[in-house]
Amino acid sequence: MTTTTLAASDVLRLNLGWLDYVLVAIYFVFVLGIGFIARSQISTSLDFFLSGRRLPAWVTGLAFISANLGAVEIMGMSANGAQVGLSTMHYYWIGAIPAMLFLGVVMMPFYYGSKVRSVPEFMRRRFGPGAHLVNAISFATAQVLIAGVNLFLLATVINALLGWPRWVSLIVAAVVVLSYITLGGLSAAIYNEVLQFFVILAALIPLTVFGLIRVGGWNGLKDKVIDTVSNGKVTASVHDQVTTWPGQALSGFDSPVWSVIGIVFGLGFVLSFGYWTTNFVEVQRAMASNSMSAARRSPIIGSFPKMFIPFVVIVPGMISAAAIGDMIRLKSTGKGDITYNDAMLLMIRDILPNGLLGVAVAGLMASFMAGMAANISAFNTVFSYDIWQDYVAKDRPDHYYILVGRIATLAATVLAIFTALIAAGYSNLMDYLQTLFGFFNAPLFATFILGMFWKRMTSTAGWAGLVSGTLSAVFVFILSKAGVISLPGQGTPFIAASAAFVVDIIVSVAVTMVTTPKPATELVGLVYSETPREVFADPESAGKAWYYRPVPLAAVALTLTIVLNVVFH
């Protein structure tokens, strides 16, 4: 994801009054209250880890995107908006929506139909312990690390905005998240994600609308956009910033043709499919749905807000770069007291009156905490079901695993605090580790899609493909760090992910040819050709209106995305 460096001085300090603190306090009461009430719904481990699979599609759909709408994302994407402008939309329209729709239409029937309780568990049933361990351990470690980075950024932002010492906000946020997850499990996390979604929108929508009014509407904004300069060179011209295609400023490629290819295949295919279709943080939300139809519809329902969120994230970034003095200086000289990551915070400071400031601060804290809670709730499920139950303590009574989950939550929070403390000292190290864990995502999609549709693919091929795919991504990354290959902008991650994808497929196919496949009886529910159609069937969708059925709903979402691309090309 994005690294967040902020202005050092107190440029960002907000002048909060008592009323703003009241609004923030009310939010905390709700967050903890949800934890306490959600506790009453927990009687089995499935209740704790997967909300008993009984949530309606709109709740899991909103949680699906909300788990990803952390403050890191909001600040990073508004920074991109300030720096490269409208082509940042590709992270949403190309880099998220197609993969979310694919997850709902094609892959969710396997996840939900096979009754697995986590993405790594699907790995185990399809490929056995080798691939399972690679996936479960890399995922669990990455979650703790990302939770820690989230916590560190929360402390940094609160320190810049309110002047609280870092350790205070770090401990408060960690304790709040810990309490509501240990009490209410995934339900508490999901309900808080839904709540966070509305609070952050209650701050971002007014911010965007008022900002646009002040700069003279959309046309006024377009007139005020200036060239982005860095090291004396124009990196994004005005024209680049008010159009989405071909997006050279985003991809870093000089040729428009390669830029389009890079965005569509690199960002839109290998990077985003790897992330959205196999990342358990997201998939867990859909798995908590109350039926096959709801599970399939949850990423599809989530795609609708996902299409429009960039308007209230990227546009404020663009407004800040057109109307805020410090940001204009940074943009036109490449130097200044602030960084692009401050874009959203500067907008909050300059536009909102007290009152709305409180809503914005509550929304930011909420999205940091929800981001961290999403990582922790995915971690405790994978740790308890996939690591503890499979390899350490099998066949214990069900309530034993709830206890394991609660202890895992506590341990993850403590580890996250330590990670945050390390991140404070060695931020570069954290960047590298995060990039590294990104590489574990890249080949997963290749392994999953081969495994779901090719019954011959063997267990050995499963882990061999994953490991070699990950290693090839790491190899590309090392080559680029060593200066052997040099690619501008987003070039390196695109190439690394593509290499991982291709190598994974080649190795999986090659290894399959020389190893013995699993018997067909063990593949029921896991491989398309071996699964009776009734397993994927979705009887409650039949005869319902189009918006209750996954495929027509996905078609509408796809059409809308294409329309948006055409309108804002």
Next chain:
Amino acid sequence: MRHLFDVRNIVGALLGIYGVVLTIAGFAPGLLREHDKGAGNNPVDLYVGTDANWWVGLGLIGVAIVFIGWALLRPVKISEPAPPEQNPER
């Protein structure tokens, strides 16, 4: 309890409270602190003013009414507790 614990009621309650507080703050700006002029070197004055509080406040009250109304009109059906995981039917 289960009925109250409908996420629509929770969202409605929080947005409703925020709406009321913001509306009051909008009509009684004396409650608020003076706005900081920010860095002061902005070519466009972005500050929207305290009236924005009640504009947004009334909007939030509207959204809260929609959520609570939705929960009242379409209450959740109270279902049987989920069967245990080992049950092959699930």
